[in-house]
Amino acid sequence: MATTIAAIGALWFTGQSLRATKDQYALSQQTVVTDRVHKAVEHLTVDKLEARLSAVFLLERLAKDSPADHSTIYSILASYVHTQSPVWKCRLVGKPGEPGRLEYDVQTVITVIGRRYTPYDTATTEIDLGETCLIGARLRGADLHRVNLAGTNLAGADLSGANLTGANLAGADLSNARLDGADLTGANVAGTILSRGPGT
Structure with a gap:
């Protein structure tokens, strides 16, 4: 009996040691x-x-490698768009007389957001791109499920085939935007501008 107890004790201590090692590694x-x-x-x-671009791609990789940090990282990237391209101060570039396009870093960030690994999204994940300037954004096939785009300027954006289910598009400007094949199931489109009339 003493031998059995000693063996059980040894196994318990071994298990505890392995658990502690695992916790320390984590x-x-x-x-x-x-x-x-x-x-x-x-x-x-x-x-x-x-x-900046290297930082964006590093954050994307870290979000894939660490599910626990997924939501935080994408909140950081969304905040970057807010600071760099707010709706009241568009940072558009291009030749005079040609339609402006987003700064390359802003376009890169929203591309990364649109291809994030959505199974890592949780009920509390909130990607806020509301009231940002995304004029002419290239978001074909992007996954923008439940993303907040309220009051965002998406005029001329390419949202073909985008997943906009449950997205908040209230008051967003989608004039001249491409929406063919986009899924708007459950999206909030109250007050959304879909086209501009003559002289407006």
């Missing part, structure tokens, strides 16, 4: 992810476009 991994997220966010504020 904590270490989470610390690494957190540090990388912080560094990527810092690079979003630098002047060099290449550095």
Whole structure:
């Protein structure tokens, strides 16, 4: 009996030791992810476009590798769009006389948001792109399920085949936008502008 008890005790201690090692590893991994997220966010504020784009793609990869940080990372990316392209101050570029297009970094961020791994979205995941300037955005086939786009300027945007189920489009400007094949099931389209009349 003493031998059996000793064996059980040894197994218990071994199990506890393995659990502690596993917990320490998980904590270490989470610390690494957190540090990388912080560094990527810092690079979003630098002047060099290449550095900002690298930060965006790093955040995208981290969101895939760490489901626990998925929602936070996409909230950060949405906030970036808010700061760089608010609806009252569009950052459009292009040759004089040609339709303006979004700054490349803003377009890249919304492209990344539109291809996120949605199974990692939770009931509390909220991607807020409301009241941003997304004129002429290229979002063909993007997954914008439940994304807040209220009051957003999407004039001339390409939303062909986009998943807009449950999205909030209240008061959004969709004039001249392409919506062929887009799924608007359950979307809030109250006050949405779908076309502009002559002289408006």
